[in-house]
Amino acid sequence: MEPVLFYGVPQGCSFGSIVALEWLGRPYRLCRINMPDDMQDDLYARFNPVRETPVLLLENGASLCESAAILQNLAARAPERIGYPAGSLELERLNQMLAFLNTTFFAAFSPLWTAYEMESDPPVQAVLRDLGRRQVAKAHAQLETLLGGRDWLVGPRRSIADAYLTGIARWAEYHKATEQSAYPSLHRLLQRLNNDPAVTFARAIEAGEEPRGSGAFLGHVRLADLAPRLAA
The missing domain is CATH 1.20.1050.10 (Glutathione S-transferase Yfyf (Class Pi); Chain A, domain 2)
Incomplete structure (x- = not known):
């Protein structure tokens, strides 16, 4: 199961995590969070109790919050590329x-x-x-x-x-x-x-487009569809 990044729009700092995922080049999905409305959803609070973005839903169903922690997780997957x-x-x-x-x-x-x-x-x-x-x-x-x-x-x-x-x-x-x-x-x-392709990709994502990017992006998934993946 690939990781899912919850990214915030407009102007979320999660933009950088999208760029890092593209540089990493491994399969992932995205979940679009319209700030602040979507963060008030009780389901969202199960992923991040402080109701902020970004959140990285890991392969094991655990949620990782805060940009610095998420970026370090991504870098550890391929330190020779982005860490x-x-x-x-x-x-x-x-x-x-x-x-x-x-x-x-x-x-x-x-x-x-x-x-x-x-x-x-x-x-x-x-x-x-x-x-x-x-x-x-x-x-x-x-x-x-x-x-x-x-x-x-x-x-x-x-x-x-x-x-x-x-x-x-x-x-x-x-x-x-x-x-x-x-x-x-x-x-x-x-x-x-x-001018980097990953940054161009992230801008297109925020604009509501579905760009190709590096090929690692497997598409968007809705918040409501992610509840079954949450770890107990």
Whole structure:
């Protein structure tokens, strides 16, 4: 039984897990979750009690939540392709980069997402947007320093860290938070990723299309049809 990724639309950070699955190239299915409505379903809470995306339904019926955990699970399936071997210095650096992306870089956008939901209170919305833009600019500058002119976030090839970045960095344009061209190394990396076939595939998936991709994608499955697969 192939794994199933529950991905959120619109603009879910689960985008990066779709990219990683395409890079992995092993059979998988997707379950589309319209945020926030579908996450309020009691059945969804059985897969993830905190009602967030993404979720990876594993082959044994267990649910794995949180992007960092899901990406590490995928990398462990083929470390030579999207991760690094256990015990290696490269893996330690990958874990460090994932931690930065999952905390500092991700969290920088939090005020902007909160402002997005506060149309009824323009003054507070304006304060949150100003705070968010300053935080996003700082996080971009920090990532530019960490990248250090390399082609990829960790080591000489792409990894799950680069996949995760694709799902978060696009929020800067969505919120008009910062000009990514001001960060040359990061900008080059994002341009390279934006032209990657797996990223093109993930964009098409979010748009509601059924692209071919690498051939590993076996189609969508409905939430209601996945209940029998849940582990006891």
